[in-house]
Amino acid sequence: MSSNPEEQHYASIHWQEDGQPVSGTFDDVYFSRANGLEETRHVFLSHNDLARRWRGMRPGSSFTIGETGFGTGLNFLAAWQLWQETAPPGCQLNFISVEKYPLRLADLQRALALWPELAGLTKQLIAQYPLAPLPGIHRLKLGSGNDNNINLTLIVDEATSGFRSLLLDAPERDGLVDAWFLDGFAPAKNPDMWQPELFNAMAALSRPCATAATFTCAAIVKRGLEGAGFQWHKVAGFGHKREMLCAELEQKPDTAPRSTPWHLPATHQEVRSIAIVGAGLAGCSAARALAERGLRVRIFDRHGQPGAEASGNPQGILYAKISAGPGAQGAFNLAALQFAQRHYLNLGWGKTFQGEPCGVLQLAESDKARKNLPTLKAWAQHYDARGLVRYVDAEEASALAGTRLAFPGLLFPAAGWLVPPEACAALVNHPNIEFHGGTGITAIERSGETGGWALTSGNGVFESDAVVLCGANENRRFPVTDPLPLRPIRGQVTQAVIDNGLDMVVCGEGYMAPSLGGQCTFGATFKLKDPQTDERATEHQENAETIRALLPEIAGQLTGPLQGRASLRCTTPDYLPIVGPVPEFEHLPDTYAALRKNRKTLVAERSSYHEGLYTLCGLGSRGIAYAPLSAELLAAWICREPLPVSADIARALHPARFAIRELGRNR
Structure with missing residues (x-):
């Protein structure tokens, strides 16, 4: 949270007579003077072949775009408009964009007013834009009706460090981006962004065969793409620009772990149905976040109505x-408050x-x-x-x-x-959620028949692909989560x-x-x-x-x-919630025994996790603020989505963090 009074934070905007915004910092335009919207469609939408790719998506799947330079948000809105026209119902668009100098809300409104055909989408973006676009990661939920699965991850940071902040150090988990919008101010005016480190971060975040498009043909960009494993070629540019670049990732670079991967499960299970134990704010928020992603969710609670215990206060x-x-607690508090x-x-x-x-x-x-x-x-x-x-x-x-x-x-x-109980009831009011009141879960165990989980209650046994334990202090009743220091x-x-x-x-x-x-x-x-x-x-x-x-x-x-x-x-001992996959705690001391001698030792091995088992708990007295963003992080773990927080914060909230700290203290 520390700040330097001399540092610039917001974009410095000069407005031309025709209403065009110009960056005072870089002395460059935000979009083409000829027609910024058509430039976006030509450079980024057409040359990433998005219309064809989106029409061919299977229902329920997702697509992720990465962008350098959010600017006025015009590229995002144009992509969203095309998504509405071409993507099948029930699919999810994830849009990750970095911006070093975010626009103030008034400047954003003024710039986007130039594009009346995007007015409906602009209105939604303005309504969700952070009240304070502080440094860090901001998750915005956009869309309505069948088009309610638009996740905008706005990272206020320098491009390379912003993208790196998302990396969990897991190639199979980090490689999520399908297409790149290489935007930002021209390399001649903003050379600090177009460095090899940026392209390496892009490659680390890319799926195999990810595409990229950019308005420039500068040599620094060609070298950067080549060095990171992208094959580029020239195509016709927009307006007065004779040429531009397209690229495709041909070879992802081999990367060694930068830190001990104690936070990473060795395997990942595809989940269609999920059971949530506990119907307080934690459980109801988790249920809603997962239901909105198309999962079939059943939520179990021993009480007849949601929000009956710690979430049952009248106000x-x-x-x-x-x-x-600085630190994870302050950063998470700010992000959680704005998201909530x-x-x-x-x-x-x-x-x-x-x-x-x-x-x-x-x-x-x-x-x-x-x-x-x-x-x-x-x-x-x-x-x-x-x-x-x-x-x-x-x-x-x-x-x-x-x-x-x-x-x-x-x-x-x-x-x-x-009123927390009423908010809980509103959260579970979703067609993909079944609420099982008066159904206390007494035991959970792996199901040999289905490969999922069996949940035992007085009302019978329920089967599910995965389980999220959201029972607050009651999580200690289950052997798998008893080691959590609640x-x-x-x-x-x-x-x-x-x-x-x-x-x-x-x-x-x-x-x-x-x-x-x-x-x-x-x-x-x-x-x-x-x-x-x-x-x-x-x-x-x-x-x-x-x-x-x-x-x-x-x-x-x-x-x-x-x-x-x-x-x-x-x-919890550090007053942060616990969110994420549940490890087999008994195996952590053996896998990471070397941390007892030196907690900074890099142990490349991953420990074993309970496949398909997660938890969200430990919200303390700030459940109303913490639960929504914690649920969004939980959904990112389960559905393999881009993180709504930095990887550092994800580790700071991880269920294994306390056990790893104890090993580092040689306990």
Whole structure:
């Protein structure tokens, strides 16, 4: 999260009289002055032969495009338009694009207004564009109806490092790109991008026989393509450009592992049906992400309705705690928050389920929070992240909340609250999902008959190709996931009657949501080593005292008896969720014994994994923010898709990470 005040982040745009955008940094146009849309169709769509390739796709399959230079998004929109016209129903388009200098939203809108025939697609892109296109990876979900499988992975980074950030160091897993759009500013004006390292990263991410097309015939591009195993040839260019290049990957370079592949299963099972154990936010989000990819999903829970345990609170808060320093936790929090805000709006926030993106005030109530606040304020100002988060003093915070507040803090204007059980019900409302309530799973084991999994319950035995364990602390009941270091932490929320509640969510040492049905929800207690879920008057009083310190005027308006519920959060030692394939934990110490002597040793061998077994758990107190992006990552593991986060973050959330760390500590 660190920033250099001298560094440029957003694109510097100069606008010509005819409305054409020109890069002030590179003194080059974003698209052809003759006709940018027709140039895109000629260079990238036609010379990657996309119409013919897409018409021949089998239903349910996917296609991945990689692009250097997202720019105004014109190439993406043109590809999406052609996809709508040619691809069979039920197929998925993955579009990966890097951009070092992203456009501000207003500049993006102005540039794309030049293409009225793309207006419908442009509107969707604008609605999903990150409120703050911060450095890192942003996953955008686009489309509607039968055309709802458009995944745009926008990487804000320099091209080579951006593409490398996706590499899991697994040739069979990383090679996903079918076609490349080699765009970006001309090599003469942007030579730093067109280096051999870029083409090598492209080759690592390519399927065999992947194609590429580019507007340029520069020698540096020819050499780069050749060096990475692409065979290029010249074809007629667009407009005044006499020639351009097409290429095809003939020979993927041999690459040795750069790091120990403890995170990689040795085999991959094709999945058609999947069983999910647990119907909280984790399980319901996982079910929805997989169902949208055409899988047949059955979700099992011992309760009759989704969201009955830790996801059963009357109101839940969508927010994330921003870290002042670099690292996986801060990066994941930011990515998860932005993705979740878009995700719940797409799901029908405030319509399909109760809640509203009314804004969240995160006040610096503690000494530690006040100490960190100047750093966070400077960071938000540097990236002009006001759409996502900005600093507010105590006076402005008071005006926004509608009550007197004594602390400054951060405003998250697009965050808010929702009713978790209703959100769970909305998530599982999909034709590819069957909800089996009142069906607690007591055992899972490999099925010798089908090669999949058998799930045992009081209602019988169910068969499935794969299983995702989303039962929070209950995952420890199954021997295969018992080694996960899950920690239950008791939390009790309180409700009370109030006449005039808050105008937005306020958080500090505790939190309170705006009133719902004449009642407000606040809390929550944090009790380590207490696995009981009984409701306690002492903890209601504790919550009331916490709110009295944070919101003295509001606390004085509370009437009636204090009531609520207690449940168990499921947390991990590093407070990050656990997402991904489940290893055979008993074999890790033997496979990676060398790490005991030197944790940096490169052990090229892969350890054994339970084929077709995955987990998503450990969301702690931030399940509303963490669950959607965690589910998207889970779907990428299961369906072999481009990652929605960097490979470093995928490893930081991996189920095997704790066991590997223990080996590195020689334990």
